[in-house]
Amino acid sequence: MTSRRRRALLGTVLALPLLALVELALHLWFAARPPAFDDWRALAAPVAELRQDGDLCVVAPPWAEPLARAALGDRSSRCATWPAATARRTARPSRSPSSASGPPTWRPGARRRAASRKFLLRRLENPAPTPVVFDFTEHVRPPLVSVGQVTPDAEPDAPPRSLDCAFEERAAVLAGGLGGHPTFPPQRFVCSRKNPFYNVSTTVVAAGEGFLPRRCIWAPPPPAGRGELRIRFSGVPLGQVIQGHSGMYWILERMRAGAEVTLVARVDGEEVGRVTHLDGQGWAPFSFPLGAHAGAERADVELAVSSPDPSARHFCFEADSR
Amino acid sequence: MRPARRLDPIDRVIALVLGVGYVLLLLSTVKDLGYARDEGFYFDAADAYGRWFSDLWRDAGAAMAGRDRPWSVNREHPALIKSLFALCHLWLQKDAHLFALEGTSYRFPAMVLAGAGLSLVYTWGARVRGRSAGIAAALLLGAMPRFFYQSHLACFDIPIVTLWLACAYCWWRAVSGGGAAWVPLTGLAFGLALDTKHNSWFLPFALLTHAALLEARDRLPWRRPEAEAEQTAQRELLGTRRRRMLGALLAMATLGPLVFWALWPWLWSRFVFARLAEYAAFHLGHEYYNMEFFGRTYWEPPMPLGYAWVMTAATVPAITLALAVSGMGLSLRAPLGRVRGWWRARASQIRNALPRARATDDPGGATLLWAIGLGISYAAWLSPKTPIFGGTKHWMTAYPFLCLFAGLAFGELVRRARVLLARWWPRIAPRASAMRRLARGPLPEMALAAAVMAAPITETVRSHPWGLSSYTPLVGGAAGAATLGLNRTFWGYTTGAVVEWLNREAPRGAKVYVHDTSWPAWQMLREEGRLRRDIEGAGSLQGADLALYHHEQHMAGQEYQAWVAFGTTQPAHVAGLDGVPVIWIYRPAAAR
Numbered sequence: 001m002t003s004r005r006r007r008a009l010l011g012t013v014l015a016l017p018l019l020a021l022v023e024l025a026l027h028l029w030f031a032a033r034p035p036a037f038d039d040w041r042a043l044a045a046p047v048a049e050l051r052q053d054g055d056l057c058v059v060a061p062p063w064a065e066p067l068a069r070a071a072l073g074d075r076s077s078r079c080a081t082w083p084a085a086t087a088r089r090t091a092r093p094s095r096s097p098s099s100a101s102g103p104p105t106w107r108p109g110a111r112r113r114a115a116s117r118k119f120l121l122r123r124l125e126n127p128a129p130t131p132v133v134f135d136f137t138e139h140v141r142p143p144l145v146s147v148g149q150v151t152p153d154a155e156p157d158a159p160p161r162s163l164d165c166a167f168e169e170r171a172a173v174l175a176g177g178l179g180g181h182p183t184f185p186p187q188r189f190v191c192s193r194k195n196p197f198y199n200v201s202t203t204v205v206a207a208g209e210g211f212l213p214r215r216c217i218w219a220p221p222p223p224a225g226r227g228e229l230r231i232r233f234s235g236v237p238l239g240q241v242i243q244g245h246s247g248m249y250w251i252l253e254r255m256r257a258g259a260e261v262t263l264v265a266r267v268d269g270e271e272v273g274r275v276t277h278l279d280g281q282g283w284a285p286f287s288f289p290l291g292a293h294a295g296a297e298r299a300d301v302e303l304a305v306s307s308p309d310p311s312a313r314h315f316c317f318e319a320d321s322r
Numbered sequence: 323m324r325p326a327r328r329l330d331p332i333d334r335v336i337a338l339v340l341g342v343g344y345v346l347l348l349l350s351t352v353k354d355l356g357y358a359r360d361e362g363f364y365f366d367a368a369d370a371y372g373r374w375f376s377d378l379w380r381d382a383g384a385a386m387a388g389r390d391r392p393w394s395v396n397r398e399h400p401a402l403i404k405s406l407f408a409l410c411h412l413w414l415q416k417d418a419h420l421f422a423l424e425g426t427s428y429r430f431p432a433m434v435l436a437g438a439g440l441s442l443v444y445t446w447g448a449r450v451r452g453r454s455a456g457i458a459a460a461l462l463l464g465a466m467p468r469f470f471y472q473s474h475l476a477c478f479d480i481p482i483v484t485l486w487l488a489c490a491y492c493w494w495r496a497v498s499g500g501g502a503a504w505v506p507l508t509g510l511a512f513g514l515a516l517d518t519k520h521n522s523w524f525l526p527f528a529l530l531t532h533a534a535l536l537e538a539r540d541r542l543p544w545r546r547p548e549a550e551a552e553q554t555a556q557r558e559l560l561g562t563r564r565r566r567m568l569g570a571l572l573a574m575a576t577l578g579p580l581v582f583w584a585l586w587p588w589l590w591s592r593f594v595f596a597r598l599a600e601y602a603a604f605h606l607g608h609e610y611y612n613m614e615f616f617g618r619t620y621w622e623p624p625m626p627l628g629y630a631w632v633m634t635a636a637t638v639p640a641i642t643l644a645l646a647v648s649g650m651g652l653s654l655r656a657p658l659g660r661v662r663g664w665w666r667a668r669a670s671q672i673r674n675a676l677p678r679a680r681a682t683d684d685p686g687g688a689t690l691l692w693a694i695g696l697g698i699s700y701a702a703w704l705s706p707k708t709p710i711f712g713g714t715k716h717w718m719t720a721y722p723f724l725c726l727f728a729g730l731a732f733g734e735l736v737r738r739a740r741v742l743l744a745r746w747w748p749r750i751a752p753r754a755s756a757m758r759r760l761a762r763g764p765l766p767e768m769a770l771a772a773a774v775m776a777a778p779i780t781e782t783v784r785s786h787p788w789g790l791s792s793y794t795p796l797v798g799g800a801a802g803a804a805t806l807g808l809n810r811t812f813w814g815y816t817t818g819a820v821v822e823w824l825n826r827e828a829p830r831g832a833k834v835y836v837h838d839t840s841w842p843a844w845q846m847l848r849e850e851g852r853l854r855r856d857i858e859g860a861g862s863l864q865g866a867d868l869a870l871y872h873h874e875q876h877m878a879g880q881e882y883q884a885w886v887a888f889g890t891t892q893p894a895h896v897a898g899l900d901g902v903p904v905i906w907i908y909r910p911a912a913a914r
Contacts, residue, residue, distance in 0.1 A: 013739045017773035020641035024777035030799030034901030063804040066903045070893045175863035175883045183886035206879035
């Protein structure tokens, strides 16, 4: 056997077992790399030290977020995904420095290793936070808010008919279950006793193709397909714009078979903007400049929802003024 | 390719040990595994069929008259395997109380078929390439994490793997010089496969392709012998093979449908053709379920064309794939060499230089059949209209063939190692006769097997009971796959991994929102005592004391429902594989 042949033979005999052993080593390394579930508990104290009021918490990689929530408790309920433009700072548990980088414009602050160096905690500062003047999503309750349906009468000259939706503090929680509607919390404006689906409340929906959680105002268009569902906020402060996002449960929207839904914003009776949500747009942004109403200390804001066909319109939106 | 070797009693013992050993392994690990969504439906179907079998024993006439109702349950799938679930449950559990868990009695037939699959892979591999090739092929199949997971289940995916393979094996034995009995056995195996799952519909295409390619192969110039006597022998051989092929195809066309019909009482009706059409229509126009792939949930065509290939690479141990690719290369080497030789001889017009293959060389075209089996099993995923919701299980019929190629490469690896040791060892240590003896003995085989099997066995053992969350190092393991956005779990079976926590933490009479766990699967956990009997399942969150959430991208809304209903985003318990959450449980904020 020539030495060349022998080398080739040796190569083939060794290559596959070597590959197998490399695979074994890599398997064990990848398995041991993420922190164990119990390791996450050790994060509570260092995160509490690092964190300040108003901080958002962002977890990398995103799939580890339930572990952060389990370890840090409901104080971490402001764990979010980017962008977090309104936050001044973020406390960010992360598994490795490479995955801990936030938006490039955010300034890195304090950083520390925690729990046997398995975690890297970083504090990032937003260099240009946009303060929210009023968050509509977080104030859906009386006396600030009232809800009603306004339907034009069949007679052209007759005044429109209106229906008030009563607020209930302790209604029964309703959840859609597998493939169903989002949960309607106990505190909600009930617009129909027969149709519990027709209510206004703050909930969380899986909107957009990524099925990410969106805290929003549940506002289905009126069931008859005529008129508007109006959500009135009385005497609220305003910034320069009303902005937010709208969408619905992606499983419904992705079929692109539903009717459009229109959201209209009025300030002191004057329309300042409208957006029409079409199926497939996902969690779509909108922004209404406030013009002469910008900076008002107290204004009445009406957000109205309508659709020519309300079938399976799980419409939800979040809005604030900044 | 060498002609197939005959098996001796030791081979039969090895085949038996492999099969029985695998069944025992499955039985010893089944208690950790919850019930998959589909299993729940098959429990219900098996119970309906079981009642009918009992009625048949008591009053055959009445049972025959009322057969339509029980056999209409879950009629979208044929009856054979569910009938085995039913009979096993009736005889081995209700009568003999053989299993510790009720559910295992339904699962047992599929486990036995998984073991039989390994035995068959050994048998085929050993016949074609020798004992070490056969053992390696069988072990590599058993040590695939997804195959191991599926082998536990009362489903049809592993049974069809074995019966598909069995039909192909019978065909090969029929056309490669086995006894004439293999001809009707091919038809019988096809009928059993037909009555197991619709993957069997591809078998005739595979075997017809094999027949056509064998015919074409033996018309190649280098397979035509020069000598008169050899030509006569070849004509006889090919004539016999042709008759066998026709006979086997005829058996498949007659015996196959007959067995299929005979074992499925739902078809014992004057509406048999309408019912067959209904069955076919269900699968040809199957609904598209959701499946995440690289962070996107696919739910309608076009499906990603790379799905089957990427998921195979991401879930089958890399060494198994590397060996399989090497095996395919090896099996191509001889035919390609002949093509090259023939081309050269033709160019130089030296007729006598034509490389010859003996007529008896691989008359059954074993590796050709393996390649066809592999290709046909994946062929459906060349179309963007083929659903991908089953993860890897739908093309699992390819895996035995993949492993047979891998075994072939392993056999060659052992051969080369022996050559190397025989020629090299004396130079290194001329006087070490004991070592030389070891080198001739089983040492090289065992050392190579240990090296090659270490990763697949470790991956498989560590994947349990999270089989569908397991990924190979090629994508960074479970964590890497989660980061890439590959599906983390489906079928709701991981409820079995949290029963201990539920038993410990759930208040007396607690209601648990079961999410993706099917009702029969949940009920089975309670009935067999793995879950406290006072813990009730709930289909909605209102009034629930605890909520399960099995993570799938398109089901994320279920988690958000729990947040709002329970007033918390903090899971009370998280469980999963290698630091990756797969299932978590919520409890109302007020109950903390």
